[in-house]
Amino acid sequence: MSRRRRLDPFDLRIDGLAKGGVGCGVAPDGKSMHVRGAPPGSVIHVVPQGFRKGTWQGRRVRMVEEPPEMVAPKCAVFGLCGGCQLQELPLDAQRVHKTKLAVTQALGEAGPENVQVHPTRGAADAYGYRNKVELSFGVSRFLSEEDHANGVPIEGRFIGMHAPGRFDRVVDSERCELIPEAGNQALTLVRKHALAESAPIPWNVREHTGFWRHLMIRASEVDRELLIALYTASPEEGAAEVVTALAEALMAFEYADGWSVAGVIWGINDGVADVARGEVQQLWGRDTIQESLLGRRYRLSATAFFQTSTKGAERLYETIGEALGSPSGTLVDLYCGTGSIGITLAEGFDRVVGVELVEAAIHDARANAEANGVTAEFRVGKVEDALDVLKSTEGRRSLVVDPPRAGLHPKVAKALATATAEVLVYVACNPASLGRDRAFLEAGGWKLAELWVVDLFPHTGHTEVVGRFVRDTQGEG
Numbered sequence: 001m002s003r004r005r006r007l008d009p010f011d012l013r014i015d016g017l018a019k020g021g022v023g024c025g026v027a028p029d030g031k032s033m034h035v036r037g038a039p040p041g042s043v044i045h046v047v048p049q050g051f052r053k054g055t056w057q058g059r060r061v062r063m064v065e066e067p068p069e070m071v072a073p074k075c076a077v078f079g080l081c082g083g084c085q086l087q088e089l090p091l092d093a094q095r096v097h098k099t100k101l102a103v104t105q106a107l108g109e110a111g112p113e114n115v116q117v118h119p120t121r122g123a124a125d126a127y128g129y130r131n132k133v134e135l136s137f138g139v140s141r142f143l144s145e146e147d148h149a150n151g152v153p154i155e156g157r158f159i160g161m162h163a164p165g166r167f168d169r170v171v172d173s174e175r176c177e178l179i180p181e182a183g184n185q186a187l188t189l190v191r192k193h194a195l196a197e198s199a200p201i202p203w204n205v206r207e208h209t210g211f212w213r214h215l216m217i218r219a220s221e222v223d224r225e226l227l228i229a230l231y232t233a234s235p236e237e238g239a240a241e242v243v244t245a246l247a248e249a250l251m252a253f254e255y256a257d258g259w260s261v262a263g264v265i266w267g268i269n270d271g272v273a274d275v276a277r278g279e280v281q282q283l284w285g286r287d288t289i290q291e292s293l294l295g296r297r298y299r300l301s302a303t304a305f306f307q308t309s310t311k312g313a314e315r316l317y318e319t320i321g322e323a324l325g326s327p328s329g330t331l332v333d334l335y336c337g338t339g340s341i342g343i344t345l346a347e348g349f350d351r352v353v354g355v356e357l358v359e360a361a362i363h364d365a366r367a368n369a370e371a372n373g374v375t376a377e378f379r380v381g382k383v384e385d386a387l388d389v390l391k392s393t394e395g396r397r398s399l400v401v402d403p404p405r406a407g408l409h410p411k412v413a414k415a416l417a418t419a420t421a422e423v424l425v426y427v428a429c430n431p432a433s434l435g436r437d438r439a440f441l442e443a444g445g446w447k448l449a450e451l452w453v454v455d456l457f458p459h460t461g462h463t464e465v466v467g468r469f470v471r472d473t474q475g476e477g
């Protein structure tokens with residue numbers, strides 16, 4: 001066994017953030033170490049857990065020295081649940097460290113030479129910003145070391161997020177601070193009914209037995225409505241009555257601040273895959289709610305894709321609009337999902353053309369365009385198979401690409417490099433992908449002129465970056 005692998009537990013000073021929002025510092029052997037839930041500026045007592053690709057992974061045991069801006073995390077299960085990593089820092093400090101990471105990932109160590117980097121923006125709300133949460137029921141929970149040592153039982157009836165890296169354990173949670181208060185009130189009702197001793201037992205993900213599987217809560221801030229989906233295995237005797245009592249209680253409850261439940265969907269999932277999906281068995285109320293982005297309305301079913309931070313998405317879409325500049329001609333929206341970028345920013349363009357792989361998303365995109373009076377053509381397919389959209393449109397053309405984490409397919413990068421357009425706006429949920437694809441685009445004559453970092457998800461390590469590419473000579477292809 002190598003010397004590195006025998007590193008003893010030690011106190012690690014956290015200098016900054018690394019990929020995924022983990023804290024990073026330098027171990028006594030000079031190698032870098034990554035630790036989940038470790039805020040920059042703190043000193044953490046860590047247990048080294050493994051060494052991969054030149055970097056140690058460490059587990060936080062306790063905080064030895066607080067960061068100078070330390071704040072108390074709001075969440076009772078912070079550190080256990082994998083959802084948030086940075087609740088111990090105020091929002092502005094989180095953004096400083098997240099920006100540094102995103103800019104380095106997007107622009108490399110050379111930094112912003114010849115690229116204008118704008119101040120980071122994001123939603124003003126640090127908590128309660130998520131419009132959707134999916135929780136899992138389970139029969140085994142993940143405990144803190146202290147609870148473990150105190151003999152707190154692991155087996156029982158629970159609901160929460162899966163613990164990081166533990167598909168079989170949930171972090172039992174009474175609340176999630178990232179969702180609106182009404183969502184937490186609904187969660188309390190679900191816990192009361194579904195986790196009662198007399199209720200059917202939750203799903204056992206190892207043995208594929210049990211009843212309750214997932215809870216999805218979707219929230220519309222604009223209409224103050226919740227849409228709730230309960231996913232279970234097929235009901236045995238008496239189970240349907242329990243679901244009915246729960247659904248009726250969810251519909252009837254008087255929620256805080258005038259919120260209400262628009263509908264409760266009961267879906268059956270007897271499959272092995274641990275996904276919050278199921279064939280609809282029964283519906284109470286409506287099966288859709290509406291959300292609004294910069295004044296455009298979107299109708300959402302339980303399973304429809306939508307940006308999960310509404311106010312964060314508004315800042316992101318405003319930024320994309322700013323990066324596009326003055327609108328005219330055709331807006332080409334590649335990897336368009338449910339079409340929300342093109343539809344939200346359609347004003348001033350003659351038409352929107354979108355391409356997306358998932359058929360259901362295109363179905364929603366067409367309905368959303370029609371409902372918002374936007375002239376649009378949305379196509380189902382792979383962008384790499386639809387590159388004619390870069391040629392077929394007459395007149396002025398502006399391009400937006402919002403690819404998945406892996407970035408552009410090489411065929412797409414090549415076609416975009418030589419495409420004739422006024423401007424190309426690259427939206428990246430993985431800033432490193434923009435960094436890699438920039439080289440292809442610049443080889444074709446584009447130049448990355450401006451970069452924005454948008455913080456959609458406070459307390460997580462996630463950021464989006466928006467890059468504005470321009471031609472040195474406008475219109476040259």
Ligand SMILES: C[S@@+](CC[C@H](N)C(=O)[O-])C[C@H]1O[C@@H](n2cnc3c(N)ncnc32)[C@H](O)[C@@H]1O
Nearest residue numbers: 335336337340356357358381382383402403404
């Ligand atoms: C980051 S999301 C962008 C969603 C959308 N622009 C929005 O703001 O809501 C990336 C989208 O690309 C789609 N996608 C993935 N690979 C694709 C491909 N090869 N061709 C077309 N779409 C693809 C995914 O289904 C997903 O909807």
